[in-house]
Amino acid sequence: MNKEDRITPLFEDLKKVLEGKVEDAQLRNTIKTYIEDYGVDENRAKAAIIKKFDPSTTSGFVTADTVSKKIGDLTGTEMNIDLTVKIVYVESREVSIRGKATPILSGIIGDDTGTCSFTIWDRDDITLIKGGTYSFRNAYTKLFRNQAQVNIGTRGKIEEVDADIDVRSTQMPSSEPTVAKIGDLTEGMGSVTVTGRILSIEARNVIANNEPKTVYSGIISDESGKVQYSAWNDFSLNEGDTIRVKNAYVRSWRGIPQLNMGDRTEVEKVDDNLIELDDTVNRRTVAEVINVGGAIDVEIDGMAIDLREGSGLIGRCPTCNRAVRDGECSLHGRVEPVADLRMKLIIDDGTGAISAIVDRGNTEGITGISLSEAERMSGDAGDPSVVSRRIAEIVLMRKVSVNGNVLSDEYGPTMIVKGISFKPVDVKAGAERLYEEMEATL
Amino acid sequence: MNIREVAWRLFSAELNGAVYEIKGEAEKSPSYAVTPLGAMVNRVLMAGVLTEKENVGTEDDPLWRGRVQDTLSGSFYINIGRFQPEAAEAIAGIDTPAYVAVVGKVRTYTTDDGRTFVSVRPETISVIDEPARDLWLLEAAESSWSRLKTMRKAISAGTADKKDLVSLGIREKDAEGVLIALDQYGTPNSMTYLKPIQNAIRTILPDHSIDLGLPEDIPDDYPDEIEIEPGSTARDNADMEDIVLRLLEELDTDGKGALREELESKAMVEGITSMELEEITNTLMDKGLVYEPNIRHLKRI
Numbered sequence: 001m002n003k004e005d006r007i008t009p010l011f012e013d014l015k016k017v018l019e020g021k022v023e024d025a026q027l028r029n030t031i032k033t034y035i036e037d038y039g040v041d042e043n044r045a046k047a048a049i050i051k052k053f054d055p056s057t058t059s060g061f062v063t064a065d066t067v068s069k070k071i072g073d074l075t076g077t078e079m080n081i082d083l084t085v086k087i088v089y090v091e092s093r094e095v096s097i098r099g100k101a102t103p104i105l106s107g108i109i110g111d112d113t114g115t116c117s118f119t120i121w122d123r124d125d126i127t128l129i130k131g132g133t134y135s136f137r138n139a140y141t142k143l144f145r146n147q148a149q150v151n152i153g154t155r156g157k158i159e160e161v162d163a164d165i166d167v168r169s170t171q172m173p174s175s176e177p178t179v180a181k182i183g184d185l186t187e188g189m190g191s192v193t194v195t196g197r198i199l200s201i202e203a204r205n206v207i208a209n210n211e212p213k214t215v216y217s218g219i220i221s222d223e224s225g226k227v228q229y230s231a232w233n234d235f236s237l238n239e240g241d242t243i244r245v246k247n248a249y250v251r252s253w254r255g256i257p258q259l260n261m262g263d264r265t266e267v268e269k270v271d272d273n274l275i276e277l278d279d280t281v282n283r284r285t286v287a288e289v290i291n292v293g294g295a296i297d298v299e300i301d302g303m304a305i306d307l308r309e310g311s312g313l314i315g316r317c318p319t320c321n322r323a324v325r326d327g328e329c330s331l332h333g334r335v336e337p338v339a340d341l342r343m344k345l346i347i348d349d350g351t352g353a354i355s356a357i358v359d360r361g362n363t364e365g366i367t368g369i370s371l372s373e374a375e376r377m378s379g380d381a382g383d384p385s386v387v388s389r390r391i392a393e394i395v396l397m398r399k400v401s402v403n404g405n406v407l408s409d410e411y412g413p414t415m416i417v418k419g420i421s422f423k424p425v426d427v428k429a430g431a432e433r434l435y436e437e438m439e440a441t442l
Numbered sequence: 443m444n445i446r447e448v449a450w451r452l453f454s455a456e457l458n459g460a461v462y463e464i465k466g467e468a469e470k471s472p473s474y475a476v477t478p479l480g481a482m483v484n485r486v487l488m489a490g491v492l493t494e495k496e497n498v499g500t501e502d503d504p505l506w507r508g509r510v511q512d513t514l515s516g517s518f519y520i521n522i523g524r525f526q527p528e529a530a531e532a533i534a535g536i537d538t539p540a541y542v543a544v545v546g547k548v549r550t551y552t553t554d555d556g557r558t559f560v561s562v563r564p565e566t567i568s569v570i571d572e573p574a575r576d577l578w579l580l581e582a583a584e585s586s587w588s589r590l591k592t593m594r595k596a597i598s599a600g601t602a603d604k605k606d607l608v609s610l611g612i613r614e615k616d617a618e619g620v621l622i623a624l625d626q627y628g629t630p631n632s633m634t635y636l637k638p639i640q641n642a643i644r645t646i647l648p649d650h651s652i653d654l655g656l657p658e659d660i661p662d663d664y665p666d667e668i669e670i671e672p673g674s675t676a677r678d679n680a681d682m683e684d685i686v687l688r689l690l691e692e693l694d695t696d697g698k699g700a701l702r703e704e705l706e707s708k709a710m711v712e713g714i715t716s717m718e719l720e721e722i723t724n725t726l727m728d729k730g731l732v733y734e735p736n737i738r739h740l741k742r743i
């Protein structure tokens with residue numbers, strides 16, 4: 001079944017309901033956006049599209065009514081709200097969502113009850129100006145690191161409002177200057193000083209607030225960790241430079257803190273000897289990573305304590321690469337799945353627990369089971385779950401070392417694993433060390 | 443954000459003393475059993491020898507009980523019901539005795555005459571080899587020792603103020619646990635917790651003479667037998683969420699989802715009122731685990 005066939009029946013249904021309220025081409029495109037780009041369930045998409053083009057309808061679907069809210073009252077669970085806000089800070093960038101480059105606008109909004117961060121997804125029709133006042137309509141919120149975040153999706157609306165509001169500053173930018181280690185940087189730091197070495201640098205041309213601009217970005221590191229930075233000015237940064245950055249601020253993207261150097265930021269070159277980087281830079285405990293929300297290029301040792309559903313031999317849709325269930329892709333219906341191997345592990349080091357997504361190559365490497373062998377096992381048993389059971393026997397309750405980027409979303413912190421290996425532990429030596437320490441103390 | 447609870451490594455001597463429970467008050471907030479050393483425990487990772495197992499339910503509706511000996515001097519109890527089908531299947535296939543590792547939630551249970559017992563409700567139970575068991579012994583020993591040191595620091599500081607403890611370098615969460623433990627149980631008898639550490643080191647290093655100078659006649663500190671009723675009242679939101687998710691799966695016979703009326707009556711049978719059900723389904727929708735394909739159905743994602 002090709003993908004047009006999935007769209008057409010929906011299109012016919014919706015065309016009847018929405019008769020004349022929307023152009024055919026626009027309706028078809030909207031359906032595609034919901035179904036293909038965002039993977040929205042058909043029924044949900046239907047309800048959302050009817051509501052979008054015919055706000056008066058109740059349509060038998062369960063939808064919440066819009067309510068006006070103040071930022072200070074947000075709980076992070078609102079489905080459909082209106083807000084009148086001032087733009088405290090805004091930036092535009094592109095992110096990759098399921099392999100598709102998607103423009104987003106994000107920043108900080110405020111009203112007389114407080115401030116919070118916001119994200120506007122895939123809407124190149126919207127421009128926001130710092131300091132301007134806008135009405136955000138049909139917004140929804142999510143809770144992230146105990147703070148509500150406002151989101152505008154495809155059905156949200158933004159209108160300029162001719163009014164000025166006093167913003168009560170609750171969190172960002174925080175005016176208190178702090179000196180921090182890179183490994184301790186976390187969302188909400190508004191005036192931070194760090195010292196680190198530029199590991200990489202890249203210049204990109206972007207359009208920000210309707211003006212072409214060059215952004216410099218890359219990785220900066222000290223002994224405690226690495227962080228992505230972006231600089232909106234040319235600070236004459238060079239790879240290998242050791243610099244002290246004053247008055248920078250931290251914004252998180254999916255939990256991963258990023259260091260931003262803006263208009264108020266000062267950068268000076270300092271003595272290279274201030275920073276000594278070695279192999280231990282990337283080592284962290286789970287608790288350390290969770291405390292800051294996420295991190296790039298970290299290494300964590302812990303026990304593999306659970307292998308989640310969706311691990312082992314799975315089938316992927318040949319068109320969209322999503323994992324299929326019982327030969328059915330949620331978008332493309334019955335498909336001839338492409339076989340793949342993966343693990344969704346829970347790694348727990350005693351300080352905390354994170355999910356770890358392990359791809360085929362790494363799964364094959366650590367389990368010693370190749371994809372073709374997995375297919376043979378599954379064929380022999382007539383049941384693909386023999387593969388995940390075998391994998392569980394091999395990896396669970398064993399100590400592993402994983403490295404990769406850790407991001408956080410509403411499901412918690414997750415590492416996208418770049419490498420995984422068993423971590424041999426010298427238990428006898430450990431016990432001797434512990435005994436010596438106890439003898440000396442008691 | 444949904445941060446998964448850490449799996450604490452501790453010995454049964456400490457676990458079985460964790461009779462004081464902090465109930466999660468808000469929705470989604472987890473419950474914790476506080477140990478005498480101040481660990482606030484929701485989930486544990488424990489290992490040892492599965493010495494006994496018994497299905498006191500039926501084949502279709504199993505209720506497994508088991509006893510796991512973690513060190514020479516201690517055991518803990520596990521209970522697996524129909525809402526932990528993977529663990530139930532796993533324990534059915536394990537022959538005693540066997541080294542097992544258990545990841546699970548801590549449950550406290552109070553008898554009619556007021557005695558409280560602690561047990562573990564496994565999410566997973568798996569057979570492990572001896573080196574894996576030894577590794578667990580080491581991790582549990584290190585973790586216990588670190589809590590003993592923290593407790594000692596807090597006691598010698600002689601303060602009941604969390605801030606003072608934090609200024610001594612104790613993590614805020616640990617400071618909170620230590621203060622609750624001191625308040626609920628008083629100063630712990632360190633012998634009770636040093637003994638399993640000594641036993642663990644002896645097991646790992648059989649050829650060394652390990653002697654921490656403890657009196658050898660400390661009585662074993664665990665109950666001989668505990669009764670856990672299938673419909674035990676000790677049930678929190680997480681339990682009820684599990685039950686509702688299972689019911690949604692059971693009732694979804696045609697792929698359209700579960701009919702709300704059917705869900706409601708089934709939930710009633712499980713002791714969940716319709717008001718509780720409403721709250722739980724809202725929570726599950728917020729978590730993205732459940733959606734409404736239409737007004738009459740609810741479906742698991």
Ligand SMILES: [Zn+2]
Binds near residue numbers: 320321322331
């Ligand atoms: Zn597909």
